[in-house]
Amino acid sequence: MSTIDKTATVPAPRGGDHTGPLLEVRDLHVEFHTRDGVAKAVNGVNYSVNAGETLAVLGESGSGKSVTAQAIMGILDMPPGKIPQGEILFRGQDMLKMSNEERRKIRGRKIAMIFQDALSSLNPVLSVGYQLGEMFRVHQGLSKKDATARAIELMDRVKIPAAKARVSDYPHQFSGGMRQRIMIAMALALEPDLIIADEPTTALDVTVQAQVMDLLAELQQEFNMGLILITHDLGVVADVADKIAVMYAGRIVEQAPVHELYKRPAHPYTRGLLDSIPRLDQKGQELYAIKGLPPNLLKIPSGCAFNPRCPKATDLCHTEVPPLVPVTEQDGTELPGRKSACHFWKETIHG
Amino acid sequence: MAEPSKTNEAGAVSEAEAVAAIDAPIQRGEPILQVRNLQKHFPLTQGILFKKQVGAVKAVDGVSFDLYQGETLGIVGESGCGKSTVAKLLMNLERATAGEVFYKGQDITKLSGRALKAVRRNIQMVFQDPYTSLNPRMTVGDIIGETFDIHPEVAPKGDRRRKVQELLDVVGLNPEYINRYPHQFSGGQRQRIGIARGLALNPEIIICDEPVSALDVSVQAQVVNLMEKLQDEFNLSYIFIAHDLSIVRHISDRVGVMYLGKMAEIGTDVQIYDHPTHPYTQALLSAVPVPDPEARANRERIILTGDVPSPANPPSGCRFRTRCWKAQDKCATEVPVLAVPERFRGLDTPAAHQSACHFAEEKDVVHAS
Amino acid sequence: MPDVTKTAAPADEAVDTPSVVAAAAPQQEKARSLWGDAWHDLRRNPYFIVSSVLIFFLLLIAALPGLFTSASPTAGDLVHHYVGKPELGKIGSEGWLGYDIQGRSVYARLIHGTRASIIVGVAVTAIVTVVGSIMGMISGYFGGVIDAVLSRITDIFFGIPFLLGAMVVLQSFTDRTILVVVFALAFLGWTQITRVMRGAVITVKQADYVQAAKALGAGTTRILFRHILPNAMAPVIVVATIALGGYISAEATLSYLGLGLASPTVSWGVDISAGVQAIRTSQHILLYPSIMVSITVLAFIMLGEAVRNALDPKLR
Structure with a gap:
């Protein structure tokens, strides 16, 4: 891994001799010890991302999608958070076993994160040029002048108009979409191998959302990065993801390539979600609504966590936790990349 | 369209007459609310003790529309377009800078005292954020019951607890939860409490300011369904303000699209979604992410450049011209009026609806080509 | 969807327990107000327990000094006039902490002196809280010119150094009773509460539930006392508790x-x-009196901190 002195072009494949996925999460558990008891936020999550691939993690509030990302970044508040078991392998090395110093080296340089709220993620009293340049000064020891030059280059890269003139502006002088671009520029500054974007466009307007998602997808291809996109919006995911992991109550309930998931969901929760969104191109009748409430993490239902809300739940679902198993065609042919954690996945996908 | 009564223009209506007019019933299919050239300018001031106005944020700048009895009018637009300010003006939570809102012939922007209170009984609101719209230090029973303390004539004292429980039941909550506090509920349940509060006075109009945008997808559908059910049950008229175009289409009979304090286009849901003529509406619709990757690939997408300009200093002429791909010299000088475009006038086509564009042109961006 | 298609399911939701409440015991946990939650936290906070035990004893001493000593704080016997080592008697006896220059029991004076300190502390805090809260509420709620004028007045008072100002005020009285001292401290102390209250009111005023109450047609009094005050009070309580110790030391x-x-x-x-x-x-x-002042001030500051932690979960 050389320091980055080349300006752009496709640097793939990067990063040494490790073959296999760029990032792999194995059986990750996270819990929070609160006054009211132990909240089990993540209960055995497995997923992996390759270089150049986009994994969308889809879930509602309390599904554990953001907590998983925080655990990967190493920015989980501990305590009250705790990781009782699991592995997070970055290029084959378990980050949970690394020293703080080693993790710090990975954070920002190899794995970067983009947050939902760009305004509170930027320091309001420093100019954006200074904040962008800081990455180069601290990590690469560039001079102030060179760092500013690089900052302008980055701002150009994320298509901020008149970058040169705006480099000394402060965050509040930019609009929401522009601020999110600056956040993206910051995440890209050290050309990381993996970017985790936590609801990057949720706070933005639709017309700006499209611009920012396009930019992110374009840059990801250009740098051949892995991207983990965390969102609750089925629409946003459909645009950019390669594969999707649907989370519910801290577990992955379904995993599939993007087109497959929308066409034939293999888990009643996914199906319910898809059915409950109104369509833009036609006026439907009454919306399908998943009954009940998202689960209480202090007291996750026994068996399948979705059973109180599931229209198909049987006694089996109340007692047995369904494992995440590969999904096959009716004739037994394997469907690559597809998994479902439902006792009745066959009925759900083929029914 | 019935013209608002002339009497109040003279300002000679007594309070009692106004209250009587407000309490009178209205026919289905009649406009129940008529908004005319509504404006709200927030002054920008400088100075500490002696303030000096240095400009104004034109949050709402001349908005007109009608709301008919029993219908849902959706208002969509991006942040800063003034849609939430419209809600506040209709509720009289902000005083309008200019313009009128006629409710049963009374201009409610100029009412106060008893007449305004009578209007409030008939026009209620559901707020966006279920976490901040309920007083955290009051029980659910007190929050809903407060409406009866303020309007004691609606429910006699001994009857209030029962009425509150009835309302909880109507919105699908367990009536035994009456003594609980808001933080003991989830977001969707809180929004139901907010809806129960809005319903308590048995109003005719409910103004919903982004009522489901803070909720989880699976809970959104529950709340939307509940609102539709209540509309049928209580013959309510809704103004449904949201940025989510799919939900607005689902619930609305007519839709207005706002941009920078002005209405860009207004029409029935079919007219707006399937036959939009204003370029902004087209861009907005085409940008909506659709949860269907295949339909997505076949759709044309119009990606706008740049951001919404500041409402403190809006562009001259057509406000959308700085981001519009059709903009010409005329757009910078002449403000387009909200009317049926000339080329569609008199034609029997869904494209013949009000659109504030000099170069209005039909374009279907929602359906895969 | 095969079976339960297109059914709105509000009724089902109602049967479920809300996510915040543990499903196991929904009945017992019916109403948990925010104050109730704070109290729940406080009871488990060792700082709160220690400080409230201390304050309880101080209040008891102030109210009923006779319970703790039978000796008079003012009657001195020059037999005991004393400049050397204290003659240590049994704990709690008249002379166990020694005598002062005029031969009065130090212990008795300590016990009887508590009342003056506590009265000053509590009375000043009470006045300051009431006056300061009213001013802060008016200033924060009505805004505009009223706020500008009140804020400038507050600033002027705030500019006066507290002790120096109190000295000047007290100089103008010849007979300095407890009442006069209370007045002097309260006269200069209300600004702190005003500022805190004003800030809290401005924040709360913009909350949606206040807008909702307005939309229902609630009057100003109702909005101020039912909606704004209960939600703006927390920081005032904290500041007042901590300030109480300060007034005693002042x-x-x-x-x-x-x-x-x-x-x-x-x-x-x-x-x-x-x-x-x-x-x-x-x-x-x-x-000994210095230790008493320190303990009292510490007790109130600890109480204030404990209350702050309980009322503001974000600091946890």
């Missing part, structure tokens, strides 16, 4: 400087002042 300071309470009123400040004169020979006269 009283002692002023008395020490000869501008607060004066003999024959019995107070810790008066004793500290007297003790300084004998500091070379009999340190105990100074030591």
Whole structure:
């Protein structure tokens, strides 16, 4: 891994001799010890991302999608958070076993994160040029002048108009979409191998959302990065993801390539979600609504966590936790990349 | 369209007459609310003790529309377009800078005292954020019951607890939860409490300011369904303000699209979604992410450049011209009026609806080509 | 969807327990107000337990000094006039902490001096909280010119150094009773509460539930007292509790400087002042009242901190 002195072009494949996925999460558990008891936020999550691939993690509030990302970044508040078991392998090395110093080296340089709220993620009293340049000064020891030059280059890269003139502006002088671009520029500054974007466009307007998602997808291809996109919006995911992991109550309930998931969901929760969104191109009748409430993490239902809300739940679902198993065609042919954690996945996908 | 009564223009209506007019019933299919050239300018001031106005944020700048009895009018637009300010003006939570809102012939922007209170009984609101719209230090029973303390004539004292429980039941909550506090509920349940509060006075109009945008997808559908059910049950008229175009289409009979304090286009849901003529509406619709990757690939997408300009200093002429791909010299000088475009006038086509564009042109961006 | 298609399911939701409440015991946990939650936290906070036990004893001493000593704080017997070591008696006896220059029991004076300090602390805090809250509420809620004028007045008072200002006020009185000291401290102390209250009211005023109450047609009084005050009170309670300790130490300071309470009123400040004169020979006269002042101030500050932590979960 050389320091980055080349300006752009496709640097793939990067990063040494490790073959296999760029990032792999194995059986990750996270819990929070609160006054009211132990909240089990993540209960055995497995997923992996390759270089150049986009994994969308889809879930509602309390599904554990953001907590998983925080655990990967190493920015989980501990305590009250705790990781009782699991592995997070970055290029084959378990980050949970690394020293703080080693993790710090990975954070920002190899794995970067983009947050939902760009305004509170930027320091309001420093100019954006200074904040962008800081990455180069601290990590690469560039001079102030060179760092500013690089900052302008980055701002150009994320298509901020008149970058040169705006480099000394402060965050509040930019609009929401522009601020999110600056956040993206910051995440890209050290050309990381993996970017985790936590609801990057949720706070933005639709017309700006499209611009920012396009930019992110374009840059990801250009740098051949892995991207983990965390969102609750089925629409946003459909645009950019390669594969999707649907989370519910801290577990992955379904995993599939993007087109497959929308066409034939293999888990009643996914199906319910898809059915409950109104369509833009036609006026439907009454919306399908998943009954009940998202689960209480202090007291996750026994068996399948979705059973109180599931229209198909049987006694089996109340007692047995369904494992995440590969999904096959009716004739037994394997469907690559597809998994479902439902006792009745066959009925759900083929029914 | 019935013209608002002339009497109040003279300002000679007594309070009692106004209250009587407000309490009178209205026919289905009649406009129940008529908004005319509504404006709200927030002054920008400088100075500490002696303030000096240095400009104004034109949050709402001349908005007109009608709301008919029993219908849902959706208002969509991006942040800063003034849609939430419209809600506040209709509720009289902000005083309008200019313009009128006629409710049963009374201009409610100029009412106060008893007449305004009578209007409030008939026009209620559901707020966006279920976490901040309920007083955290009051029980659910007190929050809903407060409406009866303020309007004691609606429910006699001994009857209030029962009425509150009835309302909880109507919105699908367990009536035994009456003594609980808001933080003991989830977001969707809180929004139901907010809806129960809005319903308590048995109003005719409910103004919903982004009522489901803070909720989880699976809970959104529950709340939307509940609102539709209540509309049928209580013959309510809704103004449904949201940025989510799919939900607005689902619930609305007519839709207005706002941009920078002005209405860009207004029409029935079919007219707006399937036959939009204003370029902004087209861009907005085409940008909506659709949860269907295949339909997505076949759709044309119009990606706008740049951001919404500041409402403190809006562009001259057509406000959308700085981001519009059709903009010409005329757009910078002449403000387009909200009317049926000339080329569609008199034609029997869904494209013949009000659109504030000099170069209005039909374009279907929602359906895969 | 095969079966339960297109059914709105509000009824089902109602049967479920809300996610915040543990499903196991929905009945017992019916109503948990925010104050109730704070109390739940407080009871488990060791700082709160220690400080409230201390404050309870201080209040008891102030109310019923006779329970703790039968000796008179003012009657001195020059037999005991004393400049050397304290003659230690049994704990709690008249002489166990020694005697002062005039032969009065230090212990008895300590016990009887508590009342003056506590009265000053509590009375000043009460006045300051009421006056300051009203001013802050008016200023924050109505805004505009009223706010501008009130805020400038507050600023002027805020600009006056607290102790120096109190000294000047007290100088103008010849007879410095407890009442006068309370007045002097309250006169200069209300601004702190006003500022806190104003800030809290401005924040709460914009909350949606206040807008909702307005939309229902609620009047100003209802909005102020039902919606704004209960939600703006938390920071005021914290600041007032911590300030209470400060007023007690301010009283002692002023008395020490000869501008607060004066003999024959019995107070810790008066004793500290007297003790300084004998500091070379009999340190105990100074030591014990100083310890009492420190413990009292510490107790209230600890209480304030505990309350702050309980009321503001974000700090946890």
